[in-house]
Amino acid sequence: MDLFFEQFPTVFSALNDGFLQTLKVFIVTLLGALPLGLIISFGSMSKFKPLSAVVKTFVWIIRGTPLMLQLLIIYYGPGIILHIYNFWGQAETGRFIATIVAFIINYACYFSEIYRGGIQGVPHGQQEAGQVLGLSKSQIFFKITLLQMIKRIVPPMSNEIITLVKDTSLARIIAFQEIIWSSEAFLKGSYGISGAVWPLFFTGVYYLLFSGILTILFGLIEKKLSYFRS
Amino acid sequence: MAILEVKNIEKHFGKTEVLKNICFSLNQGEVLAIIGSSGSGKTTLLRCLNFLEIANSGSITVNGKTIFDENIKLNDKTIRKNRLHFGMVFQNFNLFPQYTAFENITLAPKLALKNGIEIGIKSVEEIEKNGDELLETVGLSEKRDFYPCQLSGGQQQRVAIARALAMRPDILCFDEPTSALDPELTGEVLKVIKELKGNDRTMIVVTHEMNFARGVADKVIFMADGIVEEIGTPSEVFGNPKSEKTKAFLAKSLENI
Numbered sequence A: 001m002d003l004f005f006e007q008f009p010t011v012f013s014a015l016n017d018g019f020l021q022t023l024k025v026f027i028v029t030l031l032g033a034l035p036l037g038l039i040i041s042f043g044s045m046s047k048f049k050p051l052s053a054v055v056k057t058f059v060w061i062i063r064g065t066p067l068m069l070q071l072l073i074i075y076y077g078p079g080i081i082l083h084i085y086n087f088w089g090q091a092e093t094g095r096f097i098a099t100i101v102a103f104i105i106n107y108a109c110y111f112s113e114i115y116r117g118g119i120q121g122v123p124h125g126q127q128e129a130g131q132v133l134g135l136s137k138s139q140i141f142f143k144i145t146l147l148q149m150i151k152r153i154v155p156p157m158s159n160e161i162i163t164l165v166k167d168t169s170l171a172r173i174i175a176f177q178e179i180i181w182s183s184e185a186f187l188k189g190s191y192g193i194s195g196a197v198w199p200l201f202f203t204g205v206y207y208l209l210f211s212g213i214l215t216i217l218f219g220l221i222e223k224k225l226s227y228f229r230s
Numbered sequence B: 001m002a003i004l005e006v007k008n009i010e011k012h013f014g015k016t017e018v019l020k021n022i023c024f025s026l027n028q029g030e031v032l033a034i035i036g037s038s039g040s041g042k043t044t045l046l047r048c049l050n051f052l053e054i055a056n057s058g059s060i061t062v063n064g065k066t067i068f069d070e071n072i073k074l075n076d077k078t079i080r081k082n083r084l085h086f087g088m089v090f091q092n093f094n095l096f097p098q099y100t101a102f103e104n105i106t107l108a109p110k111l112a113l114k115n116g117i118e119i120g121i122k123s124v125e126e127i128e129k130n131g132d133e134l135l136e137t138v139g140l141s142e143k144r145d146f147y148p149c150q151l152s153g154g155q156q157q158r159v160a161i162a163r164a165l166a167m168r169p170d171i172l173c174f175d176e177p178t179s180a181l182d183p184e185l186t187g188e189v190l191k192v193i194k195e196l197k198g199n200d201r202t203m204i205v206v207t208h209e210m211n212f213a214r215g216v217a218d219k220v221i222f223m224a225d226g227i228v229e230e231i232g233t234p235s236e237v238f239g240n241p242k243s244e245k246t247k248a249f250l251a252k253s254l255e256n257i
């Protein structure tokens, strides 16, 4: 027990650093993938068949292969193929950029399917009811369909975003120094501590707190939208 | 002068001809009932009047003003303006679920006011007063702030009627307004339509309710395979049908009652 208290400050500060990296991947992925997913969903719903076919195939490939594989290919691939050393940049910066590129592409594809379901799930009659009342296309979108889409999107979105919290740990495969990498270091030896297993368990607390907060947040949004049924 | 004049309307989807040479006219305050078997083109006709479909040829004239023919160039703006001559009540209501009954009724007039679209209402106060009056007309004043999911089907349809009236259309169209309702709820909706007739409303009602068509309509059209097979007063069409198709249809409909 004494040992634990002795190690705690060092470990805690290292885990906080790691968690900050995890958080960075999480936030930047959302900032990129939320809008990109919308663009991809428009592509897959396009009436121009060649475009929707290409987009759907791309989405199928991304959703059909492991994110870990995509991470490895994106991190090592361009450098090997183009013979450019440090294609994504130096050390930790390069690893961060490669990570978010892979995560944004992967999550944008998942989000695009959620958006598509939300958009197509709003009955066509809603649009027609707006039309016969003389509303413009943009009024129909902003005043009628948008909120109904959001209501449909929130539950699957919250699942996907909570999965993202845990998926950030995959970046460890290209040695990106997120929280699991940080705690694993104390197993191997770091800051004079080695063979310590408890930091690994302790990372679980971070994940649980973070996903717990998100669960509560999404629950509130769902509750806020529960006053109507569509 | 006729309030509505429909001439030679044709509509096809690809190679299938759905409406062929549709002609009829309607005077102010008249109720037209359109009957006919499934797939005969009744809904498509109403949709052409409301510009949800664009007819391939023919003309539509309201109050002497031609709002559709081959020579009129239709863009989003003219369609938005011209369709306001007609109101539309759908089979499955299509109320906006996120708005209360009152908000459903006042949303479109408020947006029209903001956009400077002329519907004869000059202020938000007037729109809201009008909204409350319309709720009273359809007998739902006490449901003013209820959401559609808190209303029965019959109540939802009555709100939908009020919503259509709020834009002050010249002619109100109904597409099988009671078909999605339980039998015990159809009466309250038909009663509202009858009351509107008493207020000199011009209406077109697509319906399978033969008793309603017979009792309320001034004019009946029987459609078959995209054409106006028979047109006349209820006593002419129901009492003394000329076409064999009409006779067969009526015999079958009466069998089902």
Ligand SMILES: Nc1ncnc2c1ncn2[C@@H]1O[C@H](COP(=O)(O)OP(=O)(O)OP(=O)(O)O)[C@@H](O)[C@H]1O
Pocket (backbone or CB within 6 Å): B013, B016, B018, B036, B037, B038, B039, B040, B041, B042, B043, B044, B045
């Ligand atoms: N968008 C469309 N594309 C292709 N065909 C259509 C379309 N809309 C309607 N049709 C066809 O046009 C014909 C008439 O359809 P419509 O819905 O007007 O019939 P209806 O008289 O209203 O029938 P019901 O009593 O079943 O409502 C049908 O054969 C239908 O399949």
Ligand SMILES: [Mg+2]
Pocket (backbone or CB within 6 Å): B042, B043, B044, B175
């Ligand atoms: Mg129909």
